[in-house]
Amino acid sequence: MKCLVTVKQVVDPYINIRINSDHTAVETANIKMAMNPFDEIAMEEAMRQKEAGIISSITAVSIGPISVQETLRQALARGADEAIHVVTSQTLTPLNIAKVLAVLVKQQQTQLVLLGKQAIDDDCNQTGQMLAALLGWAQGTFCSSVKIDVANQGITVARETDYGLETLQLRLPTVITTDLRLNEPRYISLPNVMQAKRKPISSINLDSIISELRTEIKTLKVEAPPQRKAGIMVQSVNELLHKLQHEAQVI
Amino acid sequence: MAVLIIAEHDNLNLNDVTKHLVTAAQQLDTEIHILIAGFEPQQVVTQASTLANVNCVLQASNNAYKYQLAENLASLIQTIAADYKYIIAPATTFGKNVLPRVAALLDIEQISDVTAIISKNTFVHPIYAGNALETVATSAAKIILTIRPTAFMMCNLAATNCKIKNLDLVFELNLSKYLSIETSANNGLPDLSAAAIVVAGGRGLHTKDDFEMLKQLAIKLHAAIGASRAAVDAGLVPNDLQIGQTGKVVAPKLYIAVGISGAIQHLAGMKDSKIIVAINKDPEAPIFKLADYGLVADLYQVIPELTLLLDAK
Numbered sequence: 150m151k152c153l154v155t156v157k158q159v160v161d162p163y164i165n166i167r168i169n170s171d172h173t174a175v176e177t178a179n180i181k182m183a184m185n186p187f188d189e190i191a192m193e194e195a196m197r198q199k200e201a202g203i204i205s206s207i208t209a210v211s212i213g214p215i216s217v218q219e220t221l222r223q224a225l226a227r228g229a230d231e232a233i234h235v236v237t238s239q240t241l242t243p244l245n246i247a248k249v250l251a252v253l254v255k256q257q258q259t260q261l262v263l264l265g266k267q268a269i270d271d272d273c274n275q276t277g278q279m280l281a282a283l284l285g286w287a288q289g290t291f292c293s294s295v296k297i298d299v300a301n302q303g304i305t306v307a308r309e310t311d312y313g314l315e316t317l318q319l320r321l322p323t324v325i326t327t328d329l330r331l332n333e334p335r336y337i338s339l340p341n342v343m344q345a346k347r348k349p350i351s352s353i354n355l356d357s358i359i360s361e362l363r364t365e366i367k368t369l370k371v372e373a374p375p376q377r378k379a380g381i382m383v384q385s386v387n388e389l390l391h392k393l394q395h396e397a398q399v400i
Numbered sequence: 401m402a403v404l405i406i407a408e409h410d411n412l413n414l415n416d417v418t419k420h421l422v423t424a425a426q427q428l429d430t431e432i433h434i435l436i437a438g439f440e441p442q443q444v445v446t447q448a449s450t451l452a453n454v455n456c457v458l459q460a461s462n463n464a465y466k467y468q469l470a471e472n473l474a475s476l477i478q479t480i481a482a483d484y485k486y487i488i489a490p491a492t493t494f495g496k497n498v499l500p501r502v503a504a505l506l507d508i509e510q511i512s513d514v515t516a517i518i519s520k521n522t523f524v525h526p527i528y529a530g531n532a533l534e535t536v537a538t539s540a541a542k543i544i545l546t547i548r549p550t551a552f553m554m555c556n557l558a559a560t561n562c563k564i565k566n567l568d569l570v571f572e573l574n575l576s577k578y579l580s581i582e583t584s585a586n587n588g589l590p591d592l593s594a595a596a597i598v599v600a601g602g603r604g605l606h607t608k609d610d611f612e613m614l615k616q617l618a619i620k621l622h623a624a625i626g627a628s629r630a631a632v633d634a635g636l637v638p639n640d641l642q643i644g645q646t647g648k649v650v651a652p653k654l655y656i657a658v659g660i661s662g663a664i665q666h667l668a669g670m671k672d673s674k675i676i677v678a679i680n681k682d683p684e685a686p687i688f689k690l691a692d693y694g695l696v697a698d699l700y701q702v703i704p705e706l707t708l709l710l711d712a713k
Contacts, residue, residue, distance in 0.1 A: 317576050320576070365508075371532050373532060376690075386702055399653050
C-alpha cells in the first residue's frame with residue numbers, strides 16, 4: 150500500500166514571530182524555518198507502518214517556493230522514498246491545498262494519506278478533512294493511535310477529542326491527521342541525511358496540476374494581539390488568597 | 401439569508417458552546433436555525449428550541465448520526481446548505497472534525513476559529529498560537545466559519561419555544577464506524593470548557609498523585625482541572641485536559657497555573673482568562689509576565705496550604 154505524507158514548511162516553532170511593517174503578514178524572510186511538528190509525527194507514523202510491512206512506499210509532498218525543498222529533504226532523511234515539490238510562489242488556502250493533493254493522490258494511486266492535524270502557522274486544521282471530502286474517503290482526525298488491517302481493508306484509530314479518546318473503525322482508503330501523542334519522531338542520523346541527498350525530488354508546477362485557482366478570502370491585516378500586563382507578585386499564600394477574595398473578587 | 405448553527409451535543413444535552421454560537425450568529429443575521437443531528441435527540445431539540453433569537457430547530461434523528469461521524473454529518477449538512485448564507489460550528493474537536501468536510505463538499509473555503517465578527521463578511525481569528533490576529537474578508541456566496549465559543553457570550557433563554565422541523569434525511573456512508581470512547585472521570589468537577597475557575601498543572605508536577613493534590617484544591621474552588629502539554633505527555637492526566645494551541649481554549653474568570661512555565665503554545669489556550677494566578681518556583685518563568693498575581697514558591701507547600709485556608713474560610 151502506497152502512502153502520501155504532506156510536509157509543510159513553517160516558521161520554527163521555537164522562534165518568536167514578528168509581524169511585518171505593513172501589517173499584512175508574519176515575517177518569514179530570513180527566519181529559521183522548520184517542518185510543521187505535526188507533519189513530523191505524520192512522517193514518523195508512515196515510517197513505522199513501513200517498518201511493520203504495511204506500507205510499501207512513502208511519498209512526501211510539499212507545496213510552495215524552492216525553499217520547501219529543504220523540508221522535503223528532511224522528509225527524505227526521515228525515511229520517505231521520494232518527494233514531490235509542487236512549485237508556486239502563492240500562499241494557498243487549505244481548500245486549494247486539498248484540491249492539489251486530491252490530484253496527486255489519484256495520480257499516485259495512494260491508499261493512505263497522513264497529514265498533521267494542523268499547521269502551527271495558520272492553525273487552520275482543515276486540509277485533511279477537506280481532502281477526505283474531495284476524495285469521498287473516510288477521515289480519521291486528531292489520531293493518537295493508528296492500526297491498519299490490510300486484509301480487511303480497515304483501520305482502527307484512536308482520536309483525541311474534547312470528551313476523551315474515541316476509537317473508530319475506518320474503511321480504506323483513508324485520510325489520517327495526526328495528533329501530538331501518536332508517536333515521538335526519531336532522531337535523524339547523519340547517514341540518513343547524507344542518503345537523503347541522493348533520493349529524488351520531482352518538481353511539478355502548480356498550474357500543471359490545477360489550471361485555475363480560486364480564492365475568495367483576502368487578508369486585510371495582521372496585528373499583534375493585545376498584551377496582558379504583568380500584575381503583582383505576592384509573598385505568601387495568605388496574601389494571594391486575600392487578593393483573590395477582596396481585590397479581584399473571583400473567589 | 402439565514403445562519404445555520406451545527407449544534408454540539410451528546411444526544412441528551414446541548415453543549416453550552418452552542419449557546420455561545422447563538423450570540424455570534426446574531427451578529428451575522430436575524431434568522432437563526434440550529435441543526436441537531438443525532439439519535440433520538442428530542443431532549444436536546446427541546447433545549448435548543450428555548451434559546452433566545454433562534455427561529456427554528458432542525459432535527460435529524462437516525463442511528464447514522466448517533467456518534468457524530470463526520471462523513472455522515474457532512475453529507476447531511478451539504479444537502480440542506482442551499483437555504484443558508486452562513487454555516488457555523490464551534491471550534492472544538494467536534495466542529496473542527498466536521499465543518500471543513502462540509503466546506504470542501506460545498507467547494508467553499510472555511511475561516512477557522514473566529515474570535516470577532518467585524519462585519520457580515522469580515523472576521524478576526526488568531527494565527528501562530530494566538531501571537532498574531534488576522535483579519536480576513538471573504539467574497540464567497542456562502543460563508544463557513546468555526547467560532548471560538550469563549551469569544552462570545554452565552555445567549556439568553558426565550559419565553560417561548562421556537563418551531564421544530566424534522567428532517568427526513570439519512571446519510572449512512574459506511575465509511576466509518578464508532579467503536580468506543582474512553583472518557584476521563586472528572587468526579588463531579590465542572591467541565592473544563594465551561595468552568596468559571598480552572599486549576600491547571602504542568603511540568604512542575606511529577607506524579608498522578610500530585611494531580612490528586614490539585615484536585616483537592618479544585619474541589620474547594622468548584623474548579624475544573626486542566627493541564628499543560630508536558631503533563632499530558634508525561635501521562636499524568638488524559639489528553640482532554642490539555643489546554644493550549646492544540647488542546648482546549650479556555651477563558652475562565654480565574655485561572656490558576658501551577659508549576660506551568662508558560663510556553664507560548666500553552667498561553668494560546670488560556671491568556672483570555674479574566675484573572676491569572678501563577679505559582680512557580682522559578683522566578684524567571686514566562687507565565688509571570690502575564691499573571692495578575694504571581695507567587696514564587698514550592699507548589700508542594702503552596703497547594704496544601706491554600707486548600708487548608710479555603711477549608712477554614
